[in-house]
């Protein structure tokens with residue numbers, strides 16, 4: 297690419313659109329020092345985040361066509377599905393991370409990376425404001441801004457505490473690599489404290505009571521990992537307290553793993569019961585102190601407290617503040633996640649794309665919202681809606697959640713529209729709400745293929761968007777060419793379609809459950825081997841693949857390392 301290489305030199309010589317920022321400034325538009333890349337012909341793409349979505353975009357985007365800059369407070373990519381294994385030392389933290397610089401090196405070093413956090417998106421001026429993650433900057437400004445032609449938001453989501461008092465102060469989270477490392481140290485601390493002289497048996501029991509709040513995949517996997525760690529390694533190292541260890545999972549719903557097939561959920565409950573892991577369902581935690589966790593039992597409306605040695609909070613995620621602020625600016629303030637169209641373009645904001653958890657629809661939340669829309673429409677609580685009201689409700693749902701159109705337009709929409717007719721096929725005046733709910737529940741089960749938060753969705757979106765970017769120039773040069781699928785004003789590419797490849801739920805004792813495409817469920821030891829193969833193959837580099845496999849082998853031979861380092 298001789299012409300492109302000239303452009304590259306130009307871009308490299310210019311500062312790539314970097315704008316120096318004074319510390320006190322908060323208004324992105326009032327930039328003091330601007331070193332702009334005006335000469336640069338390449339369009340500037342700024343990518344926020346180096347998680348599943350961001351990295352999968354960066355791996356494929358054509359760096360000869362775009363000037364790509366990446367901002368993230370983490371200079372590495374973390375393979376999140378193996379984070380629960382890090383909490384117990386089954387794999388080491390460094391084995392599941394890949395430095396962003398290694399990924400950039402593979403792209404001929406043409407991507408610029410800044411270790412910083414985006415704190416404001418100014419879509420009107422096509423700028424973002426960033427703050428470096430270093431406290432004591434000896435050189436340069438703490439805050440700086442970048443201009444973009446296209447912005448790719450892939451900042452993921454943050455832990456949701458539901459503002460429960462005491463959670464931030466007294467609970468561990470399991471979201472980042474640092475969280476997993478902290479848990480690993482704290483588990484060992486609990487055991488070391490329990491064997492100190494002078495403790496009563498009751499005090500030892502409390503120190504060794506591990507509570508997990510949240511019976512979703514992460515909470516369940518951590519409970520299973522911890523159980524294996526205790527039974528396979530720690531009971532031999534701390535024989536005097538081996539019978540005092542207790543693991544409790546607190547779940548607000550009626551079952552753990554309720555987003556999985558019922559067969560998996562009930563297998564997990566039975567296995568946990570056999571393993572002595574207590575599962576308390578129908579409990580909502582209302583506060584956590586350093587000594588106990590207080591919860592409300594839904595069925596009896598009773599409040600009870602249990603003492604703990606360590607609590608891991610794993611109840612889901614919410615939107616990050618920078619995204620919330622941006623949503624407020626573009627009129628999406630009342631939404632839970634960024635609304636995009638099927639081409640991943642943020643609605644109402646030109647040249648901004650959103651991928652991964654910050655824009656992914658959450659099945660449970662969608663169903664809650666749909667139920668709320670429905671309840672609001674049934675003003676007189678009659679249990680029926682007029683046909684007009686009913687159609688408005690469906691329109692409203694599609695307006696808010698265009699992503700579900702694909703599902704609503706599937707055969708299940710005919711289930712819904714069938715409700716508009718009586719058995720003889722005549723149009724009804726009113727629609728029975730019970731039937732409507734039933735039809736929606738079919739849609740709900742269909743939407744199981746649209747997981748709440750998932751690396752697969754994020755990675756597929758990143759790969760899809762890089763393809764769109766790579767073909768953009770081709771489409772612009774050849775507007776009537778074969779890649780144009782829609783009329784003018786519409787995007788030139790096929791909409792994004794998520795391909796569900798199945799999901800795993802490791803349950804400990806070398807057993808895993810898997811929900812595979814086509815409603816297939818597989819549970820047991822052989823599925824654990826499938827899990828090993830899939831996660832070994834999914835590693836982003838050969839380096840991490842070798843490290844992860846050697847960690848698994850080391851654990852089989854020598855057990856897990858229990859040093860507190």
Ligand code: FAD
Nearest residue numbers: 345346347348349376377414451452652653749750751754
């Ligand atoms: P992330 O991967 O979270 O990446 C977000 C990126 O944005 C990070 O690099 C972050 O540093 C960066 N960032 C954050 N704030 C800013 C900012 N202000 N400015 C710039 N950058 C920012 N999913 C599955 O499908 N299967 C599993 O088995 C599974 N297991 C999981 C286990 C655990 C413990 C966890 C925590 C999650 C798991 N997930 C799993 C969910 C999966 O990890 C997420 O769905 C996926 O990471 C989402 O990708 P993302 O790119 O949207 O966000």
